[in-house]
Amino acid sequence: MQTLFSTDGVHPKNAFRLWREMVCERLVPADLRILDDVPFQGRMDVTGIGPLLISHFSHTTMRTEATADTVRRNGRHVRVYAIMRISGQDTMQQGDQEAVSRAGNFIVVDARPAVFQTETGSALVLDLPRERFEAMLGPSRLFSALTVSADLASTTLARTYIQELVRVGDQLTPDASARMASIGSDLLMASLAERLAQEVPRSTHGTVTVQRAKAYIEANLSDQTLDPPQLAVAVGVSLRRLQELFHERGRHISDYIWERRLEVAARRLIDPACAHLSIGLLAYGSGFTSQAHFARRFKERHGLTPTEFRQASRQTSTDARPRKRPARIQGLI
Structure with missing residues (x-):
């Protein structure tokens, strides 16, 4: 990680102001206040892993408030933030929800007014796309300011993965960074989903x-054995109940699984990082049991075979590239 700011070497009278x-x-604009007479100390380190921005905050006791005005000026309503506590304790309020987060826990907050009181300690803060989380978990108000406990095995897995990702992030290629960051986001969502299932009102269960x-x-998705019965066991409900819940939302479980596999496969077909992979490997990696089955379903969905789809994407990319100026003209510009 790269140090963005540190109070080391700064005169104590100027440390908190800076x-x-x-x-x-x-x-982000916010109202910050010291809560005790101890000289303020703080350090912030940042790193970017693919599209994922991760900050490491460590500081003495402090109160932070994001008011309606500061939230409006911030203008980052398309983001949510996971705060993964490493040491110390957070107490925060957002809307009608109050959460206490200790070492090993994490909470997610969105871009709404909030008040934080943080004891001396440190935390990782992850800047995440709100749309992706809401697509999987529903409106952010359902999971914002909800303590996700370290007692959950999924929380331990997510925390360990993120910390290791920070440690080795500078050794990853850009393509690997993007993929590993996506996995980290998925682990956080899975842990949040498990936590949401514990104490939700029956109407939203x-x-x-x-x-x-x-x-x-x-x-x-890449598990070729994934099917509705296995999914029902994984989420702890009967197959009949899970089918009813999907039907209420106008979907069939199997159709949804195949649609997601086809969407993932389509992205990989146009991804330059996957250009070296054969159609067969892409099919198996997306959860299809055979290349023929993949080709049939893909053409039904997109009107092109996987090979034609990949070739059309390459041609579009080539046509979109700016033409090079003649060398003689380039030299004059």
């Missing part, structure tokens, strides 16, 4: 169950 300016001007099922499908 920290506040750094946070408000370079990160069906929605949460479907979202948990979708998160499980995303994490296991």
Whole structure:
């Protein structure tokens, strides 16, 4: 990680003022206050792994408030933030929800007014796409400011993975970074889905169950044995009940699984990082049991065979490239 700011070597009288300016001007506008008489100390390190921005905050006790005005000025309503506590404790309020997060726990907050009181300690903060989380878990208000406990095995898995990703991130290629970051987001969503299922109102339980099922499908698309009975066992409901929940939303479980596999396969067919992979390998990696089955379903969906789809994408990319100027003209510009 790269150090963005540190109070090391800064006179104690100026430390908190400089920290506040750094946070408000370079990160997000907020009202920051010291809560005790201890000289303020703080450090922030950042790293980018694929599209995932991860910050490591460590500082002494502090209160942070994002008001309606500062949220409006921030303008980042398309993001949510996972705060993974490493040491110390957070107490936060957002809307009508209050959460306490200790070492090993994490919480997710969205771009709404909130108040944080943080004891001396450190945390990783992950900047995440709100749309992707809401597609799997429903509106962010359902999971915002909800403590996801370290007692859950899925939380331990997500936390360990993210910490290791930070440690080795600078050794990954750009393509690997993007893929590993996506896996990290999926692990966080799976852990959130498990936590949501624990204490949700009965009226929303069906929605949460479907979202948990979708998160499980995303994490296991390449498993060729994935089917509705296996999915029902994974989310802890009967197959009949799971089928009813999908039918209520106008879907069949099997159709949804195949649609997601086809969407993933289509993305890989046009991904330059997958250009060296044969159609057969892409088919198996997307959960299809045979290349013929893949080709038939793909053509039914897209009107082209996988090979034709890949070739059309390459031709489009070639046509979209700007033409090079003649060397003699380039030299004059």
